[in-house]
Amino acid sequence: MTLWENSNSEPCRAHLKQNCRATPATSLCCLIHGRREVMFKSRSRVLFLVFAIAACLGVYSTISRRHYRATEKLRLEREYLSWDWTDTPEEIACQRAPTESAQNPIPALVHFVLITEEHKDAELEFYQYLAVKAALLRLHPEAIKIHTYAFDEHNEWWQKIKHRVELVIHEPQRYLQTLDGRDHKLRLAHQTDVLRLEILREEGGIYLDTDVYALRSFSSLLQSPKDLLMGHEGGGRSGLGNAVIVARPGSTFISRWLKKYHESFDDRPKMWNHHSIVVPVELAQQHPDEICKLSPSTFFWPTWSSADVALMHQPIFGDGLSALERNISQYGGAMYPNQLAYHAWGNIARRDYLSKLSPEFLLKVQTRFNILLREIYNTEI
Secondary structure, three states, rough: OHHHHOOOOHHHHHHHHHHHOOOOHHHHHHHHHHHHHHHHHHHHHHHHHHHHHHHHHHHHHHHHHHHHHHHHHHHHHHHHOOOOOOOOOHHHHHOOOOOOOOOOOOOOEEEEEEOOOOOOOOOHHHHHHHHHHHHHHHOOOOEEEEEEOEEEEOHHHHHOOOOOOOOOOOOOOEEEOOOOOOOOOOHHHHHHHHHHHHHHHHEEEEEEEEEEHHHHHHHOOOOOOOEEEEEOOOOOOOEEEEEEEEOOOOOOOHHHHHHHHHHOOOOOHOOHHHHHHHHHHHHHOOOOHHEEEEEEHHHOOOOOOHHHHHHHHHHOOHHHHHHHHHHHHHOOOOOOOOEEEEOOOHHOOOOOOHHHHHHHHHHHOOOOHHHHHHHHHHOOO
C-alpha cells in the first residue's frame, strides 16, 4: 500500500499531485495520516475478529448443548430396551397400603408450580388445566395450590377451576448462592426444582408437574411410614423422577437434597438434570430409611423415549383400542395395574402434541392420551 493510498489529508494529496518528490515535512504529514488510517483499519479488523469469534463460540456452545442432549437421549433410548421393568419387592411394598394407618399421614395437599420469565404472567394451558382437574377428581385432596411468580387470572382455563384452586404468589428465586459465595442464575426448570422442595419441606403433600395426570388415588402412599416417596424414571433405576414427589413436612431427606443444591450446584449442559434426578438416588443409597422408592411404572411409564411419547399421541384402532378401554375400565382409570399417574414428558411432547391439544381434538381423535383424559375433561367439578 503506497503513501498516497494511506493518506486521508487534503494538503498531503494536493502536495503529492504537484510534486513528484514530497518535502520531508509533507511526507511526515502524509505518513502520520496514513498510519492513523492503517491503525484505524487494523483496530476495526481486530474488533471484527473478536465479535466473530464470540459469535462462533456462542453458536458452538448452543450446538454442543443440543448435540449433547440429543446424543444422551439417543443413548438412553437404546439403553432402556435392556432394562428390567419388573417391580422389586421393595417397590411393591412401598405402593401397598400399610396394615395400620400412620399416626401422622402425609397431608392430602396437591402442589403445582407454574412460573415464567421475568415480567411475564404465567398462562394456564389446556393440557395443564387437565392436570389440575385430574388431581381434583382422582386424588380428592383437601386443597390444591398453584405456586407462581405472576399469573394471568383472566385465562379461560383458570376461570373454570379457580373456585377449587388456591393461587400462591412467591417472590422470584432466579439466583442460587452456593457455599463458595457464587450466585448462579437459574434456568426456569431449576427454579422450579428448588421451589418445589422448599414448598414440600414447609407444607408437605403431593407435588405434581403440570404435565402429570393423576389417574387413581394416592391414599396408600399418604399412609407410608417413610417421609418421602418417589418413583424411578426407568428400569435401570439410575434416576428418581422429581415430577411427582410425595412428602411429609419437615422431611429430612428434602433438607439434605436442598443442601446439595447450595453445596455443589452445577448448571453445565451435561449436568442439567443431575441435582433433580441423580442426587436423590445418591441420597437414597446413603439414607435408605428416609425414602420409599416406587416402581418406574407407578408414575413414569410409558417412558420419555420419542417412540413412547409418539405412541401415546398417535391414533389407535381396532383390537388395540378395545384392549385399552378394557384396561382403563378394569384398573379404575389407569392403563395397567399399579399405575397411579401418567407423566406426559412435556419437555419432549409439548411442541408436537400438548401445545396443540384442544377440547375438540381430545373428544374426537382416538389416541391413548385422549382416551385416558377424556373422562376427566367431561366430568363436572
